[in-house]
Every structure is written in C-alpha cells, then in structure tokens.
Amino acid sequence: MKQKFYKGRFILIPFGVAAFLSVISYVVMILWNNLLPGILHVGLITFWQAMGIFILCKILFGFGKGGPRMGGGAWGRKGWEDKIKNMSPEERELFKEKMKQRCGGGRWASSESWGKFKTENLKESE
DSSP states (O other), rough: OOHHHHHHHHHHHHHHHHHHHHHHHHHHHHHHHHHHHHHHHHOOOHHHHHHHHHHHEEEEEHHHOOOGGOSSSTSSSSHHHHHHTTTTHHHHHHHHHHHHHTTTTGTTTHHHHHHHTTTHHHHHHH
C-alpha cells in the first residue's frame, strides 16, 4: 500500500498542481470579469489570460514565504532582536538616533523601551 502511494505520487502531484492552478485561474477570471469592468472600465478576460495574470502576480509579488507579519525572516521580530543583540553599544545608540529621526520620536523616544535591548538582559532571557 505504502509503496504504491510513493510510486503514484509522481503522477498525482502534477495533476494536483494543475487542478489547483485551474481553480485559482477560474476564480481570478470570475472576479476580474465581475468586478473590474464596472469599476475600471477594462475588458473581459479569458481563462488563459487569468492564468497568466495569476502566474505573473506570483512571480512579481512572491509565493507566500511569510515575512514580517509572520515573524520570520530578517525583517521579522526575531531577525530584529538578533540584529540589535549583536550590536555594540555605539551602534545601538546610532540606530536609536536614526530611528528617532525617521519615526519622529514616538515609542522610540522613550529610553525604557530600549532597556530590553541591552545585551545583558537578552543573555538572561535566553
């Protein structure tokens, strides 16, 4: 049973991907044809054009790897904590000043919010 599944997955996976792409392309086509002609006065599109738009959007905007909202990557919370933890005190002060300039103070202006980024506090939390 298990060996049949492993042999069959090389046949089933491409069909699954094609079915998923077809369903998504159909949804894109329906949404485009029902919304955009009335809003932006554009023409109707075919199924294949909808598939092309979907693939182009995936190429241009990514394939959903997460990001800051997911807390991953270099720009996520963990990435920033690691960067700040590895900074020297001088670099940390320079970073603090730059953030004050860019963000106009706000939460960056209070010194107590920066207390949690001191290296000795981070070493204790690990």
